[in-house]
Amino acid sequence: MNIDMIEAAAERLSGVAIRTPLLSSPFLDDIAGRRVLVKPECIQHTGSFKFRGGWSAVSALPMADRARGVIAFSSGNHAQGVALAARRHAAPCVILMPSDAPRVKIDNTRALGAEVVLYDRETGNRDAIGAALAEERGLTLIRPFDEPQVIAGQGTVGLEIAEDARREDVAEAEVLVPCGGGGLSSGIALAFEARAPGLTVRPVEPDGFDDVKRSLASGGIERNNRTAGSLCDAILTPAPGEITFPILKRLARPGLVVTDDEALAAMAAAFARLHVVLEPGGAVALAAALYHADEIAGGTVIVVASGGNVDRALLIEALNRFGG
Amino acid sequence: MNIDMIEAAAERLSGVAIRTPLLSSPFLDDIAGRRVLVKPECIQHTGSFKFRGGWSAVSALPMADRARGVIAFSSGNHAQGVALAARRHAAPCVILMPSDAPRVKIDNTRALGAEVVLYDRETGNRDAIGAALAEERGLTLIRPFDEPQVIAGQGTVGLEIAEDARREDVAEAEVLVPCGGGGLSSGIALAFEARAPGLTVRPVEPDGFDDVKRSLASGGIERNNRTAGSLCDAILTPAPGEITFPILKRLARPGLVVTDDEALAAMAAAFARLHVVLEPGGAVALAAALYHADEIAGGTVIVVASGGNVDRALLIEALNRFGG
Structure with a gap:
């Protein structure tokens, strides 16, 4: 795995993938207490970065x-x-x-x-x-995350963030990334290492499924006790990957954990303030930015909103409970 | 009003406005019976092209x-x-x-x-x-539509569509635009005249508020009988503007009209297939593409989804009634 593979993937994806922008809202900045820039991969083809x-x-x-x-x-x-x-x-x-x-x-x-x-x-x-x-x-x-060409494809998210952050004059920032097996997080981390060394990945996981956070803390691959039982179904995996974990161990900062309710509240905020639809697993990084501000450093935080494939019943629950 | 003003506005907006992409979904193509490309201005700052x-x-x-x-x-x-x-x-x-x-x-x-x-x-x-x-x-x-610099700003939507359509190899297409006073429609039409003459604007209005459609048909400014009574509040205006109408008369093709229910159904489709939040007035062009396909020409249709500022109660109604 190296930056050349990611650059080559970007070339194959050029004109094919949606070039997602960085969104923002003064209302989200107020909640987070810092500037929040959101990359909405929910509007990617098929509704996620995948x-x-x-x-x-x-x-x-x-x-x-x-x-x-x-x-x-x-x-x-x-x-x-x-x-x-x-x-x-x-x-x-x-x-x-x-x-x-x-x-x-x-x-x-x-x-x-x-x-x-x-x-x-x-x-x-x-x-x-x-x-x-x-x-x-x-x-x-084609494996979902422990597959070099898959990681390279997900890494193109990192190349785009690096480019847009530069245009926004953001040289240093933590970048919060929803994390299951680590394909997206590790691809983005490799892209930053080569193209935007002031940006660093922080993986975000649902409460009870914090295998990556614990693995980063212990230095070895830790497993989750459960494989189901969170609304964040898109990012429930038993353990970080054999390929992805060494990359994260080398490049990522400590993981963050949010509850299902925080993910639902972030979905409601994304509806009201960004006008995009997020699924719970796609909303965990935004949830961390909004509701765990004291665990984050810097004047700007960048957030990947990784997917939007949610049933309407669950979106309606999020809006009814947290729609303000 | 001319293309130079729109180009100058684009320069002032560069790095400031969200550069919205063109979204698509094979599921929407199936409903419409042709390729549908959607420009989601609901993710623009403040939730609309305004x-x-x-x-x-x-x-x-x-x-x-x-x-x-x-x-x-x-x-x-x-x-x-x-x-x-x-x-x-x-x-x-x-x-x-x-x-x-x-x-x-x-x-x-x-x-x-x-x-x-x-x-x-x-x-x-x-x-x-x-x-x-x-x-x-x-x-x-600052008038909402009958104001040259406002029209110039809205016209930048047209410049971006022209650029992206070229990349998608779309040389000719009808471009459906939600229309109130005509600021967005006329700005886009001027941009196309200069930069993409194969693209033509078709204004889309809510049933009962089809002043622009009737004005285009009669050749003179026609007024609506009512100023309230549609869910599409963002695009209810009494009549086309003194500046916007002559531009539309010269450049636009016939208007289209959709019902409030069709707008709500398009909101549900945008949720499920594009993962963006639209307000009723912002969804009328998508509604026309999906549910009035026989009134549209060509193998590809381009749609502007102009805004997303909708109360959650109305979005929930749309999802419950039309969420499939």
Whole structure:
């Protein structure tokens, strides 16, 4: 993993990914007690930054591999990102999902042209089923975060932040990033190291799923006790990755943790003040900026709002409870 | 009014306004039966394109006038756009609002640093009160649409669409624009005339407030019978402007009309597929693209989503009724 891979991914994504701006609102600055700049990856294709990694990985494949197709294990944003990237490359795409995944996610992924293969979470072995399918059809597996070309794609978020921060005269700032397996955080951190050394990543996780925060503190990979039980489903992973963690250990500052309620309140703030839709996992970094200001340094904080794929019932709950 | 004024406004807005991208979703393309590209001005500062016109007008003032300050009559998006533009120029700003304006709009405008002067809609004469204040303090009035520097600012939306359409290889397309007094539509139309002659503006209005559509059809300025009674409050104006209408008459294609329910349905679609928040008046062009496809020509349609300042109750109604 190096900056050249990220720059190359940026070239392949140029004119394809949405070039998201940095948003701001004096009302959010007042809550946070400092300037807040928000990168809304919720308006990225398929509603999250995951499209970048998916496109980066699919577009990096040799033609022959691409023609045979790709496979991903996901019921969420990674599935949609890979599916759209594959379709626009005319590459076959298989997404392996648990049979109890929400109907709307199955339907959306199919609508993006992917073949959805369902397995039983209780009786089926996802990895074995996936390996058999990949073998049989010659598919390339695209992992959600521990995959160099995926990290390179997510790192393009960091290149864009570096460019826009420079234009805003922000030379030093903490950059809060929603963090599951660490693909986005580590890609951004590598981009900053090369292009904006005054910007540093702080991973943000949901309460009870702070594996990255604990791993950064202990210096070794720590695991979560649970794999479910937070509204922030997009960023619940058992542990940081083998590739992503060493990068974070070298480059990231300490992690931050927010509650589900803080994530919902940040969704309501993003609705009222930025006019974007965030999902809970996509709102954790904004929540940290707004409600954990005393754990953050500097006169400006930059926040990645990583995704917006939320059911309307949950958005309505956020607005009703925290809409002010 | 000419392209040089729009180019000059673009220079003054560079690095200040949010450079909004063009968004898309295969799901919206399916509904519309053609490619749909959406410019989300709801993520502009203060939640609507009005910030562009406000900034353009304030920044064009001679220093001495700016130091005395500006005044605007508005309870809505124009007020917030002018207020923030004035504050960031350190110019005093008076906003004249009816005393029955929603509390939240009064508070928001004050929070943006403006002095809000309230008048009684029944007994007060807005124009007389405004003229007296302006005279007394030497304030410059910034009209919401029939004002060359405001039109120039809104026209920068057109320059950006022209640039992005070229990159998407779209040489010819209809561009649907939410239309009240015509400041945004006429500014965009002038930008296209000079920079993208294959793009043409089609104003979109709410049912019952189709003054621009009827004016374009008759060739003379037609008025609405009512000034209230649509959810699309941001674009309810009595008639097209003296400056804006001749531009639209020369350059725009026929107007389109949508119902309030269609605007609400478009808000729900924007939530689910683009992850942005639109207000009803900001959603009418998207509504026309999605639900009046047979009145539109071409393989690609471009849509301006002009604002996102909606109360949560109305967004929730839209999601509950049309959220699919």
